[in-house]
Amino acid sequence: MDRIPQELALDILSRLPIPSLVQSKSVCQDWRTLTHDQLLVNKHFKQMVENDPSFILQIMGYSIQNQLYFGDLSSDPNDGNVTMIAKKLTIPPLLNFHLVSSCNGLLLLRATHPSFELYIYNPFTRDYIELPKLSHHDGVRGFGFDPTTKKYKVVEISYKRTTPFTFSHRVVRFGMRRSHQTETSSSLIESEVHILTVGSPTWRNLGCFPFRFMWQKSQVLVNRKLHWRTTTNLIMSFDLATQQFKEVPRPDVITSNSDRRFHELVVLRGCLSAVSFDGNNQELEIWVMKEYAMKDSWVKQFNIGAYVPKIFQSNYQCHSSSNSRFYLPKNCIQVLCLLRNGGILLQYGNKAIVFYDSHCRTFQDIQVTFEGISSCFTAVAHVASLNSTDT
Template identity: 70%
Template sequence: MDCLPRELVPEILSRLPIPSLVQSKSVCRAWRIFIHDQEFVDKHFKRMIDNDPSFILQIIGNPIQNQLYFGDFSGHPNGGNVMITKKLTIPPLSNFHLVSSCNGLLCLRFTHPSFGLCIYNPFTRDYIELPKIITKNPASHHGSVLGFGLDPTTKKYKVVEVSYKGITCRTLPRRVAISSMRRPPLTAAYASSSIESEVYILTVGSPTWRNLGRFPFHFMWQKSQVLVHDKLHWIYYPDTINATDLIMSFDLANEQFNEVPRPDFISSDRRFRELVLRGCLSAVSSDNEGLEIWVMKEYDVRESWIKEFSIGTYVPRILQPNDQCESSNNSRFYLPKRSIRVLCQLRSGGILLEYRNKALVIYDPHCRIFHDLQVTFAGISTYFRIVVHVASLNWIETT
């Protein structure tokens, strides 16, 4: 490396795969220091982003639930029709489930009884267990949603947890004072909510969580987080009948909530099920005819929402009845609309879809055809969780 021009070294090494770079850290101290340099880590990460996205998969169900796989399309000659997977080393933790991914780092949540959190880089194998939230009455909480992302001002990672507990309408104040929160005025509909949420935030590396307060909104649980413009996003609604789905953002820098304009052009009988990310904030709605994907071309501008894709109904082969003589009108040929999830758009333009945590399908919007995706790891006949992931050399600074 000393024989090469100084500016050429990062250009060469930034093109190497993550496993090769991790191994090269053992060559000598100089290599280790170089590969840990944040400028090089960022350069390599930007190259990874330019490729097709990769994925982290977790098998659902015992006895192999505590296993993660890394999957991408780069290692097979058929390209986008086959996902090659590699078994990953996991941290020495109790049972966990996969929550989200950010900048090559995974957020894992331990299952009962600890319910703790861990941040883990599956390639460098660096991990940190996070402190637990201390509440006055932990038994009162009935569920939560999580968010994980990087504060662009401090370059520190933060984890946000929104916890819920049931309350009566009489105990909910007309106005809720929340530190550092910008939100729409509370209407009568909001004030009649029977759900109260409490927001906690942790700067990774800090010893304790901070309580940001309570508010009368309910965030819809999502299978994957949406991080756009350094803000986390959730679908939320007041706990009232026939309430309209809305979008709330949380700024990781100033720790403020703010409502984001929704795509009003979506008909009233189509509710949001999830948000997806493709460089722009996107929203997915569905009915019995299929899916619509709306994209906000200019962030926080209501008029910039456009309906970019319409995807018809389809049932992957693995989910079809075994008896080929059965009528296509059989209800088993139709999937509940909540069982289909949009994962991402590939460089080819295809849309990657997940069906009922069991099948992956690529939809070609130009030809309007579906391709069942072959995933090459043992256990795909069982159910799995999957998150979009960009592998990186990032690690957590704890000081």
């Protein structure tokens, strides 16, 4: 090892998949020291971002919901079939928890009743920290990195019902873009916003604003901003640096066509994207914002037809992909990611992951193996790293 220039050694190690890189710490003391070098951590993470993401999967079920798995895609060179081998991860000593989100290789975990603590955890270095407690239990959360302060931040939005009054969206709170809609509500829900800078002992209350966010399966972090859709189908962003909310322009199809339903927000290769489907449940559309915050940059990039994975076909009495009467409702489908080859990974009903070839418009069920366990699961795209929870 002494004969290899450090720059070359860093380049070699940065190209290893994360499990191999973690194992390399056992080779010798020099390699162990290198794996803690911030230059290697940053270089490796940059390499991983350019690749297709891996996945963190959580088994669903009361008795086993504290199990996490790391899943990587692999393709059989003979028949081209895609599989995912999910390897069990070591987890913090929590009785039960939910996987909230992933950012830069770190996971935000939330313990379930009765404690409801939040933890940040790196499943490969096995480092974790417990965050200061907050009294609220219900709401939505986001987790991201602020490059201006080089600190991670956690946002929690809880809800409270206020007395009836008339409010106007023209009032700008926390830097929200002005809107010209005025609403009168007999029972208005206000969102109370708290933020924690990781490493700080206390949460800060940023006040309230008159919107309620929809819960989403995975967080949407684009351009250092967290994004949610509201119950009124607005897209709102929260800037981690300025700590301000702002309305983001929507694609026209969401605002002008009542036949299409706004399903979810996702991130596709770094771009904010909106998923919608028509009232007949026959086609799912993915709109991509090519230039952030520019309304005219929204383009419809994908049309995805109806499909039932094999695991559901017996339940739906559907043995042919041409029989459209038994297709799963589109609200059972989650868009996971866009791969480098143009394919899209979709999760169907917490039981199946499907590869959609956008060029050939074909579907392929991906076999997911949990080391011999077959179960319901949730999946979150994850870029594995050696980033420290103390960053």
